[in-house]
Amino acid sequence: MSIDQKPVAVPSVEAPHPELAPVDHGRRLIRIETSRIAALLPVRSVIVCVVLLVVIFGAGLASTTIGAYEVDFASVIRAIVDPSSDPDIRQVVFEWRLPRALFAVLCGAALALAGGIFQSLTRNPLGSPDIIGFGTGAQFGVTLVMVVLELNTYMLKAAGALVGGLFTALLVYVLASKNTMSSFRLIIVGIGVSAGLGSLTSWIxxxxxxxKAMMAATWGAGSLASLGFDQLIPAAIVFVIVTLLSLPLARTLPVLEMGDDAATSLGISPGRTRLAAMVLGVALIALVTAAAGPISFIALAAPQISQRLTRSNTPMGTVSVMLTGAALVVVSDAVAQLVAVPVGVVTVSVGGIYLAWLLAAQYARRT
Known part of the structure; x- marks a missing residue:
């Protein structure tokens, strides 16, 4: 006897998808996610940036109280927020001291960003415009414009600094790019070119x-005195433009640090990236040199200090690097006003000590 068996439909039960385990980045992160923006911000970097902003604001406010005309903190704040306050104090704060403090912020941020670009480009903490000669080239260009051509406007000095810096960058790049580009060779060639340009400047x-020599020597010490909004506004416009153009380098230069082959495989052109980085870095140096003269060692120290504070693996952290440079210059300028010397003298003194420590640390790691 046959028994017809009807197939029994067994409902299929889909296995639940296991939840994706969160990725451990090794550090605490803040997640920002909207319909258009998604980002992960390290908590440590955010805290460092906030602290640096507090330092910049505090030191900048303190610098506006220093001078022959004594003004206390309360009077400075009242002059800033209250248009009906003492007109004499408002004139001192707004026309003399506030532009200087803002210029210190701008110069520090520009120098630090330039230093981060060149240190990432050369993959060497000594690959700073101060060391490889680009700053000296910009200084040589401004010296020619001021002393030889007798032109002293900001735009013409900026043009001279840009041409001098780009010429030096091209010369160093050509001399150092024999067969293959080496960061060590680039630094050594840059030091030699810098020495030669320094000698030419002294001869002039x-x-x-x-x-004329005294005027150029005073400018060459690096000072933020006598700078007003007439120089600050065009400098700020150029700085914003160059900074916006530099933002893509924060993504491409860290990839280029892994080597040309890795960068090419990820769709990045090494030659085009290096050219853009050099032009933008020199433009930032020219921007500062034309206005305030050579302010040395900020481009060398700020990226390394920022990298250690944020524990980053690249000196090209844009926001933290610029804030570190701004804090260094604002504090240095406040000290310079207290001891009545140009800010360049203070940064050279501090930077020289930092450079000696950096060289000793690198030598200790190699031995």
Missing amino acids: LISVSVE
């Missing part, structure tokens, strides 16, 4: 009148 200064 001893060949002109004492008045």
Whole structure:
């Protein structure tokens, strides 16, 4: 006897998808996610940036109280927020001291960003415009414009600094790119070119009148005194433009640090990236040199200090690097006003100590 068996439909039960385990990045992160933006911000970097902003604001406010005309903190704040306050104090704060403090922020941020670009480009903490000669080239260009051509406007000095810096960058790049590009060779060639340009600058200064030489020497010390909104506004516009153009480098330069082959495989052109980085880095140096003269060692120290504070693996952390540079210059300028010297003297003194420590640390790691 046959028994017909009807198939029994067994409902299929889909296995539940296991939840994706969160990725452990090794550090605490803040997640920002909207319909258009998604980002992960390290908590440590955010805290460092907030602390640096507090330092910049505090030191900048303190610098506006320093000078022959004594003004206390309360009077400075009242002059800033209250248009009906004492007109004499408002004139001192707004026309003399506030532009200087804002210029210190701008110069520090520009120098630090330039230093981060070149240190990432050369993959060497010594690959700073101060060391490889680009700053000296910009200084040489401004010296020619001021002393030889007798032109002293900001835009013409900026053009001279840009041309001098780009010429130096091209010369160093050509001399150092024999067969393959080496960061060590680039630094050594840059030091040699910087020494040569420094000698030419000295020869020019001893060949002109004492008045011209004194004017160039005063500018060459690096000072933020006598700078007003007339110089600040065009400098700020150029700085914003160059900074916006530099933002893509924060993504491409860290990839280029892994080597040309890795960068090419990820769709990045090494030659085009290096050219853009050099032009933008020199433009930032020219921006500062034309206005305030050579302010040394900020481009060398700020990226390394920022990298250690945020524990980043690249000196190209844009926001933290710029805030570190701004804090260094604002604090240095406040100290310079207290001891009545140009800010460049303070940064050279501090930077020289930092450079000696950096060289000793690198030598200790190799031995």
